[in-house]
Structures are given as C-alpha cells and as structure tokens.
Amino acid sequence: MKKKIMSQANAPVIVIGTGLAGYNLVKEFRKQDTETPVLMITADDGRNYSKPMLSTGFTKGKTASDLAMADAGKMAEQLNVTIRTNTRVTGIDAEGHNIFIGEEPVAYSKLVLAWGAEPVAARIEGDAGEHVFAINDLQDYANFRAELDGKKRVLVMGAGLIGCEYANDLTNGDYQVEVVAPSNQILPNLLPEQAASAVQQGLEGLGVKFHLGPLITRANKIEKGLVADLSNGEQIETDIIVSAIGLRPRLDLAVKAGLQVSQGICVDRSLQTSEADIYALGDCAEVEGKVLLYVMPLMAGARALAKTLAGQPTEVSYGVMPVAVKTPVVPVVVSPPAVDGQWVIESNGADVKALCRDDAGALLGYALTGACVADKIALNKELPAILK
Amino acid sequence: MKKWECVVCGWVYDEEEGCPEEGLAPGTAWADVPDDFICPDCGVGKDDFEMVEI
Numbered sequence: 001m002k003k004k005i006m007s008q009a010n011a012p013v014i015v016i017g018t019g020l021a022g023y024n025l026v027k028e029f030r031k032q033d034t035e036t037p038v039l040m041i042t043a044d045d046g047r048n049y050s051k052p053m054l055s056t057g058f059t060k061g062k063t064a065s066d067l068a069m070a071d072a073g074k075m076a077e078q079l080n081v082t083i084r085t086n087t088r089v090t091g092i093d094a095e096g097h098n099i100f101i102g103e104e105p106v107a108y109s110k111l112v113l114a115w116g117a118e119p120v121a122a123r124i125e126g127d128a129g130e131h132v133f134a135i136n137d138l139q140d141y142a143n144f145r146a147e148l149d150g151k152k153r154v155l156v157m158g159a160g161l162i163g164c165e166y167a168n169d170l171t172n173g174d175y176q177v178e179v180v181a182p183s184n185q186i187l188p189n190l191l192p193e194q195a196a197s198a199v200q201q202g203l204e205g206l207g208v209k210f211h212l213g214p215l216i217t218r219a220n221k222i223e224k225g226l227v228a229d230l231s232n233g234e235q236i237e238t239d240i241i242v243s244a245i246g247l248r249p250r251l252d253l254a255v256k257a258g259l260q261v262s263q264g265i266c267v268d269r270s271l272q273t274s275e276a277d278i279y280a281l282g283d284c285a286e287v288e289g290k291v292l293l294y295v296m297p298l299m300a301g302a303r304a305l306a307k308t309l310a311g312q313p314t315e316v317s318y319g320v321m322p323v324a325v326k327t328p329v330v331p332v333v334v335s336p337p338a339v340d341g342q343w344v345i346e347s348n349g350a351d352v353k354a355l356c357r358d359d360a361g362a363l364l365g366y367a368l369t370g371a372c373v374a375d376k377i378a379l380n381k382e383l384p385a386i387l388k
Numbered sequence: 389m390k391k392w393e394c395v396v397c398g399w400v401y402d403e404e405e406g407c408p409e410e411g412l413a414p415g416t417a418w419a420d421v422p423d424d425f426i427c428p429d430c431g432v433g434k435d436d437f438e439m440v441e442i
Contacts, residue, residue, distance in 0.1 A: 020396065024432070050396040052430070060398075069395060295396055299431035324429055326398065377409035377428070 011107035012037035012082075013309060014099060016089050017114035018046045018072070019137075021282025021298050025114060026079050028306030036310075038081040039106070041099075043115075044139055046072025046085040052295060054141045055165035056326055058173030064142035092257035094275040110277045110309055113254065113265060117283035117293055120246035122157055128219035128226045134243040135166075144242070151239035152176055155228055157216055158244035159186040161325050164199065166242055168327040171206040178209040178236055180216050180228070187325065190334055194345050195352040195367040202330030202350055202370075211236070247293055249284040264291040269315035269387075271305045281305055287316065288387060296321045297386075318387035320380045322366075324373075333373045335383055337365030355379070391442045392418045397430035400442070 013029070015022045018040050026038055040046075047068040053060075057067065076083045084101075091100035098105040119134035133144045148154070154170050156163050159181035170177045179186075185196040186203075200210060214232040225239040249264035260266040260274035264286030271279045271287065282298045285291075297318055304316040325332035330350045337356040341364040345354040351370035358364055363382040368375055389404040401407060401421070406414040410428055412421060425434045 052397050053395070056398060295430035295432070299426075299433075324397070 011097065011109045012039040013110045013112070014038075014106065014108040015040045015112045015114055016042075016099070017116055017282070017284075018042040018044075018048070018075070018083065019114065019116050019282065020051060020295060021114035021116065021284075021302065022112075023048055023075065023079075024299060024302040025112060025281055025305055026081055028302050029309055030079055032306055032310035032312070034080065036109075038079070039108075040076075040081055040083045041087050041089055041101070042072070042083065042085055043088045044086065044137060046075065046083050047138055048075050049138045050295075051137070052326070054135055054138070055162060055169050057141070057145070058169045059328060064138055064145050067141070068138060089253065092253060092259075092278070094257055094259070094278055097277065108277070110279065112305070112309075113273070113278065113280040113284055114282050115250050115253075115284050117247045117249050119243065120248060122216070122243040122245055124216055124219050124228075124241075126218040126220040126229075128221050128228075128241070131221075131226055131239075132219065132241045132243050135162075136247075144240075147240055148175070151225075153178075153225065153238040154240050154242060155180065155216075155226075155236055155238040156242045156244060157181070158246070159183060159188070159210070159212065160244065160246070161187065161190065161323070162247070163242075163244035164203065165326045166244060167203055167208045168206065168329055170242075171203075171208055172328075176207065178211065178238065179203075180211045180214060180230060180236070182213065182215050184212055186210065186212070187332070190323070190325070190336060191332070191367045191369075192343050192345060192354045194347050195332070195334075195354050195369050198347065198350050198352045198369045199325075199327055199330045199332055203327065206329055216241075247283070249286065249291060251284070254280070254284075262286055262289075269317075270308050270313055271301055271316060279305055279308075290318075290387065292318075292321065292386075294321065294323055316387070317385065319385050320383045321386050322376060322380065330369050331373045332367070332369050333376050334367040335365045335380070336367075338384075338386070339364060341365070389415070390418065393440050393442050394427045394430065394432065395440055396432045397427060399427050399429040 048070045072083045153176045156179045214230040218229040228236045254265045265280040304314040307314040322335040341356040353372040354367040356365040392401045406412040406416045
C-alpha cells in the first residue's frame, strides 16, 4: 500500500489531449510550477494550432500546415514536458491512478481529460461516404483541403456556426457553395430569426445557395462528382460534402472509467470529475451543467485548473462570454440569453441589433450583426456573468 | 502603426485605433499593451499567444 502511494507521488501529471485546452492548461501550469513532470498524450501528431482558425483558411490564405504554429517536439521543449504523439489512451483506472495505453499502464498523480468534442456523424445512405468530410482537427482539415484540390462545388450540411463559417470561407476561396439544413433559419439556437436572415442574405450575396428544411438522405457518386438526394425530393450535384451538423463532448472513455457524465463529463467549479485527482477541461467538460464549446470558457478553466494542479485550489468563474461567428461578409456576435426574455429588434439591412431583456428591463442577452457588432463592448457591461 | 492579430481567434488589434473599451488609447503600440491584457474575443493572454503582425 505504501509503495503505491509513493509511486503515485512521483508520477507525472498526465494531460490527455494537445488541443487548445491541453496546451493552454500546461502553459498556465508552467507559470505556477516549473518542475513537476507532465506527460501529455495525443491521438494525433501534437501540432499546436487553433481549431477556430480552421474555418478561416481561404479567407486568410492559409493552408493546413500554415495553421500549425509549432510541432510536438517544439511544444515539448517550450513547456518542458513529455509528449507522446499518435497514442490513444484506452482505459482509466481511477482507483489505481493509472491510465492504459493498450496493455501498458502509466501512473498519474493527477489526470486531466482535455480530449475535446467530436462531430456528430452524418447518416447518409449511398456510396459517397468517402467524400463526406467532418472537420474537427488539423489533420481532418489537411485531408479536406487535399480533396478540394481541383474541385469547384461544395455542399455543406448544417447551417450552424461551423456550417456558416465554412460557407463564407469556401466562397472566399472561389468555391460554389450550397448549404442544406433541416432548420427553418440559419444559426438556429443562436440568433433570432431577423438577425439570422441578415446573415443569410449576406452569404447569398456571395453566391451561397441555401436549402432550409430538408435533410440529405443519400449521396452517390456520379460520372462527374456526386449527387445528393434531399428529403424534399430535390437533388444537388456537387463535388464534396462538408458535414457540420453538430459537435458533442467525447464521453466514451469517461463512461468506461465510471465517471459521472451528462451532456459532457460532469465537473464541479474546481473542474474535478466525480473521481478525486481526475479533472476535465474544455470541450469535453460540463461545468455545473454548462457545456460551452468555445475558447473563452476554456481559457478561464485553464487558468483556474493550473492553479489547482499547482496546489492552490481555485474555482473557475465565467464572466460574459459572447460568441463571434466568423462570417466576415456579415459579422456576428451573440450572447445567448440563459433564460427567456423579450426580444427587441432594430434592423437596417445587414445591421441588426437584437436585445433580449427581462420584465424589469435588465439585459439578458443580445445578437448583433453587421456594423452593430461594435456595440458589443458597451452591452457586455450590462450583461450578467454566466458563472459568478 | 501596425496591426496585430490574435492567432487563436483572429481578433485584430490596430495600433492606430487602440482599444479604448479595454483602456488602450488610440496610438498605443502593441509593445506598450500591458502584459496582463487578454484578447477581448477569446480570452487568451498576451503572453500565451503571440499576436502576429499583419
């Protein structure tokens, strides 16, 4: 028994995942603690990149490799950590403080799950599966860009944040883009209808064609490209399909390890899971019931957790966290209200200012498009914090 | 005067305009922006991520 405790004390802090969550956490941790050994494990090649920038490649004239800021070797040196790349963790033994890589156990003192979220898989019949791309990391993006080479037409499934960002970016790359989504407006759950319509018109002005209402049921190869069958009977010919129908926290390994999960891996304000010494951060975590798949909450979490890991227990708090949608043709910034209220909407072409207030007139949330995004900072001051 | 871009989210700091809302007067050089400045769009720190000159 004593031996086990000894070995745990000498064991490294293990971080699973080298995305924005993993790398930012370790950067913050190294400001507090330069010595404790840290082992980072990633299923991919460990290149440091910013996931939100994947949907801006054409607009900024960047290839997949341009978007990589440093490789795993450089990151390991910079952060004074060990990084095991192309390595998949297959199990977690919370009681024994071990993770498993296949048969190989690796002991941890503290474990951080920062393995992110995964795209919801599209269910499409037909033989075009290999031409359907869900872009969730740098390698996916590189594969997608390689496949795009020499093509002209792209069909985007989904009109949420990612779908709209790709639609805008791909038109900036001179592709002909059509978007199919079952919702009756773009950016559902994010924007009130009038604001969404301003963004849609902006994208249409660039040449994007929207098919709102139907689903893609089948996609088959034809002589030149692909043909997609829509549930309303329409057919669309295209060269490549981007699936952007949603993102959900990765849970499999957490469930297998007996951790409490709901939408995400449930953690408290110190980002601890239902097991001692296991923490979750970023897109895989559900912090007091909130799953927020954005950079800002992740950064707030990284700063708090770094201190906790360094021996100074710190709870995370979230201030105001507006979400920017990178549709440069009609910029969008939105702070969705946490509870229902009354929307008041002023609009003038692409410029929409939608404010949601409670009965007493207090601001609950907003949606701004076009030139109105400039009002963001003033409005933020009126908004309540998301997690005080 | 230069422009700097956050490599994580693409937010742009224009030295000419500054960022009065964040207490940075027009004309504030990026070098003179305090070390504890955080990106107003995504929250990364000045020292965590290099802003790149554009």
